[in-house]
Amino acid sequence: MPVDLEAVHGIVEKHGYMESSLIAILQDMQSTFNYLPQKALREVSKSMNIPLSRIYAIATFYKTFSLRPRGRHAIHVCLGTACHVRGGQRILEYLERKLGVKSGGTTEDLTFTLERVNCLGACAMGPMVVVDQKYMGKVKLDKIDSILKPYK
Amino acid sequence: MAGARRIANRLELDALRKSLLTSRSRAKTLITICAGTGCLAWGADSLVRGFQKEVKRRGLGEKVEVKGTGCHGFCERGPLVVIRPEMICYVNVRGKDIPEIISETVLKGNVIERLLYAKDPSGRKKIVREDDIPFYKLQKRIIFGSNGQIDPTSIDDYISIGGYGALSKALFEMTPEEIIEAIKRSGLRGRGGGGFPTGVKWDACRKAPGQEKFVICNADEGDPGAYMDRSLLEGNPHSVIEGMTIGSYAIGANQGYVFVRNEYPLAVQNLIIALQQAKEYGLLGEDILDSGFNFDVKPSRGGGAFVCGESSALMASLEGKVGEPRAKYIHTVERGLWDKPSNVNNVETWANIPVILRKGVDWFTGIGTEGSKGTKIFSLVGNIKNTGLVEVPMGTTLRQIVYDIGGGIPNGKVFKAVQTGGPSGGCIPDHLLDSPVDFDRLAEVGSMMGSGGMIVMDEDTCMVDVARYFISFLQEESCGKCTPCREGLLQMGEILTNICEGKGRRGDIELLEELSIVMKDVSLCALGGTAPNPVLSTLRYFRDEYEAHIEDKRCPAGICKALITYSIEATMCNGCHACFSVCPSGAIAGEKKKPHLIDGEKCIKCGACREACNFQAVIVS
Numbered sequence: 108m109p110v111d112l113e114a115v116h117g118i119v120e121k122h123g124y125m126e127s128s129l130i131a132i133l134q135d136m137q138s139t140f141n142y143l144p145q146k147a148l149r150e151v152s153k154s155m156n157i158p159l160s161r162i163y164a165i166a167t168f169y170k171t172f173s174l175r176p177r178g179r180h181a182i183h184v185c186l187g188t189a190c191h192v193r194g195g196q197r198i199l200e201y202l203e204r205k206l207g208v209k210s211g212g213t214t215e216d217l218t219f220t221l222e223r224v225n226c227l228g229a230c231a232m233g234p235m236v237v238v239d240q241k242y243m244g245k246v247k248l249d250k251i252d253s254i255l256k257p258y259k
Numbered sequence: 260m261a262g263a264r265r266i267a268n269r270l271e272l273d274a275l276r277k278s279l280l281t282s283r284s285r286a287k288t289l290i291t292i293c294a295g296t297g298c299l300a301w302g303a304d305s306l307v308r309g310f311q312k313e314v315k316r317r318g319l320g321e322k323v324e325v326k327g328t329g330c331h332g333f334c335e336r337g338p339l340v341v342i343r344p345e346m347i348c349y350v351n352v353r354g355k356d357i358p359e360i361i362s363e364t365v366l367k368g369n370v371i372e373r374l375l376y377a378k379d380p381s382g383r384k385k386i387v388r389e390d391d392i393p394f395y396k397l398q399k400r401i402i403f404g405s406n407g408q409i410d411p412t413s414i415d416d417y418i419s420i421g422g423y424g425a426l427s428k429a430l431f432e433m434t435p436e437e438i439i440e441a442i443k444r445s446g447l448r449g450r451g452g453g454g455f456p457t458g459v460k461w462d463a464c465r466k467a468p469g470q471e472k473f474v475i476c477n478a479d480e481g482d483p484g485a486y487m488d489r490s491l492l493e494g495n496p497h498s499v500i501e502g503m504t505i506g507s508y509a510i511g512a513n514q515g516y517v518f519v520r521n522e523y524p525l526a527v528q529n530l531i532i533a534l535q536q537a538k539e540y541g542l543l544g545e546d547i548l549d550s551g552f553n554f555d556v557k558p559s560r561g562g563g564a565f566v567c568g569e570s571s572a573l574m575a576s577l578e579g580k581v582g583e584p585r586a587k588y589i590h591t592v593e594r595g596l597w598d599k600p601s602n603v604n605n606v607e608t609w610a611n612i613p614v615i616l617r618k619g620v621d622w623f624t625g626i627g628t629e630g631s632k633g634t635k636i637f638s639l640v641g642n643i644k645n646t647g648l649v650e651v652p653m654g655t656t657l658r659q660i661v662y663d664i665g666g667g668i669p670n671g672k673v674f675k676a677v678q679t680g681g682p683s684g685g686c687i688p689d690h691l692l693d694s695p696v697d698f699d700r701l702a703e704v705g706s707m708m709g710s711g712g713m714i715v716m717d718e719d720t721c722m723v724d725v726a727r728y729f730i731s732f733l734q735e736e737s738c739g740k741c742t743p744c745r746e747g748l749l750q751m752g753e754i755l756t757n758i759c760e761g762k763g764r765r766g767d768i769e770l771l772e773e774l775s776i777v778m779k780d781v782s783l784c785a786l787g788g789t790a791p792n793p794v795l796s797t798l799r800y801f802r803d804e805y806e807a808h809i810e811d812k813r814c815p816a817g818i819c820k821a822l823i824t825y826s827i828e829a830t831m832c833n834g835c836h837a838c839f840s841v842c843p844s845g846a847i848a849g850e851k852k853k854p855h856l857i858d859g860e861k862c863i864k865c866g867a868c869r870e871a872c873n874f875q876a877v878i879v880s
Contacts, residue, residue: 169562187483189640228486230640231334242300
């Protein structure tokens with residue numbers, strides 16, 4: 108997929124080329140491209156006159172960012188303490204087996220990215236699975252297949 | 260709703276409040292629907308739309324107002340609908356209930372039994388009023404209570420309940436020094452976990468040399484199992500903004516930041532709306548209410564790093580850098596954001612400020628204990644009947660919170676521990692349940708207040724596994740800057756994993772204790788310094804569980820996979836085949852209507868069969 112450098116310029120400009128807005132710039136890029144393409148990072152470095160190493164440090168430090176393309180659908184399994192004591196780990200393991208990827212991985216067909224999150228603050232519904240923006244609570248192992256079905 | 264217009268001065272603010280109150284008293288019934296993240300996940304947004312449609316369809320717009328509000332707190336029973344002024348509370352409401360609620364309750368005043376909260380499991384003793392439900396009745400909701408009354412996206416709603424009145428009082432009736440003195444006298448301590456006296460911090464920041472100063476709201480609530488700050492920012496963002504504005508006037512700052520977790524999209528959205536409205540009304544910006552005081556607030560979304568909840572890491576992140584903490588001998592109040600004096604307080608702390616000024620210091624100090632004044636919001640989660648957010652006076656005992664408000668442990672299980680303080684806190688056992696909750700007492704029993712997560716654990720929780728869970732969480736979240744935290748957590752994680760896998764050796768416990776002491780003493784920031792707490796507190800109260808894992812290679816709670824086997828009790832199994840269908844590894848054999856068997860060789864101990872079995876026939880030993 109070609110990287111739309113116009114979009115990169117637009118984002119950088121929106122934030123007024125401010126170095127203090129670097130995280131916000133990368134956040135906007137992440138949501139535009141669904142990852143941080145190398146070409147885009149180089150462009151940010153050039154247009155803002157910030158060393159690429161500094162941008163790379165931020166891109167790899169914060170969990171929001173991904174240097175590889177993410178799947179079309181994001182599956183987040185909550186492993187906050189409340190979900191953990193209600194069996195969230197079993198759900199993550201089930202999904203890992205089901206999708207054939209480890210937590211943090213993306214399926215080969217780029218359909219799903221599976222990730223664990225540490226608490227989404229909907230603890231009453233634990234264990235929780237969130238697909239894209241849809242929250243699903245009190246998830247049981249035998250319900251997972253039907254949860255994934257609409258996204259395939 | 261009054262259109263966007265600037266409120267020029269104090270008198271205009273009072274006039275607006277009065278006109279809002281008169282225009283609103285005409286609407287007779289107010290239907291409030293909890294639309295916090297929890298209830299939204301239960302489908303609250305379609306409920307709000309459904310009520311609005313139904314009211315419109317029946318032409319009741321003049322008589323009935325429908326409002327999606329912030330979190331009411333009783334997440335377990337969501338979606339929640341409260342009908343005011345009678346305060347009739349309906350729980351687990353579905354879309355199909357809407358026409359009946361309108362025609363029966365709103366129009367005829369009849370209560371629908373089916374939708375009421377039932378006091379006992381048999382469902383016979385029903386409770387009508389929200390404030391009579393034990394979950395609410397035993398709380399004191401001075402900070403969190405407004406959430407259920409107001410639409411968080413409406414500044415008029417906040418103003419109508421007295422909002423920005425404290426700011427007006429601060430700006431026109433008090434000097435900055437008097438405000439600081441009042442906050443000092445109130446005894447308010449930081450709600451983010453540290454418990455540092457807020458007034459003292461403000462004073463130091465005010466006195467710090469420098470023209471430009473900053474106030475910051477820490478809304479990077481990262482403790483797993485804690486979500487009160489999210490619910491406050493989502494449900495009542497103006498209270499936080501008002502608190503920050505008062506604080507900045509007292510300190511002498513003109514710029515504020517709210518650093519909010521990106522995992523909380525609704526909080527980010529409502530905050531941005533609230534900031535916009537406050538600016539339009541002139542309650543933020545230049546010459547606020549004609550006082551000559553200028554203040555502005557910028558929102559900043561976090562990048563998903565737990566360590567950024569630490570104040571110096573938070574400020575690094577605000578500067579657009581990697582969120583690494585720095586050594587504590589440099590005080591934030593002297594050299595914080597961009598090396599300027601900065602004052603960081605947590606969401607709940609800021610939300611306390613307007614309440615203290617509005618109701619008075621003496622009123623506030625009448626609540627709580629000697630060393631901890633006011634209330635604290637806790638998120639009561641885990642193996643507990645009434646999951647939700649609870650606000651109680653400091654000094655309430657853990658037993659009252661877990662049993663009287665929380666309703667105790669579900670499914671007939673036995674209480675084992677309550678974990679407070681997030682990954683930096685500790686696990687408190689049964690025999691200390693009568694400890695009052697305040698900053699000092701929780702520290703004495705080896706835990707801490709933290710931001711207010713309270714995770715209840717039942718007998719099926721393995722305490723070694725819990726310790727391992729927190730250590731692996733922190734290991735992932737450690738920024739890696741200082742060695743004791745980075746390497747200490749790695750080593751601790753390996754030892755704990757070994758113990759959980761049955762590879763524990765004698766001496767491991769002592770090694771964990773030794774590592775803990777070093778980490779506590781020499782880590783750069785609080786993340787590393789408090790990281791050993793979950794291990795130390797479980798060792799202190801549940802040492803026998805560690806010993807069972809190490810000596811007998813046994814996990815008493817039946818959690819650690821390497822130490823357990825799954826089998827089917829033939830006398831309990833009726834051959835329903837449910838386990839057979841869910842087993843991912845084909846380890847279960849058996850014909851329908853005959854007892855099944857688990858092949859230990861093939862079993863991957865995922866627990867799916869146990870969850871699927873309705874007859875408790877799957878045994879873990």
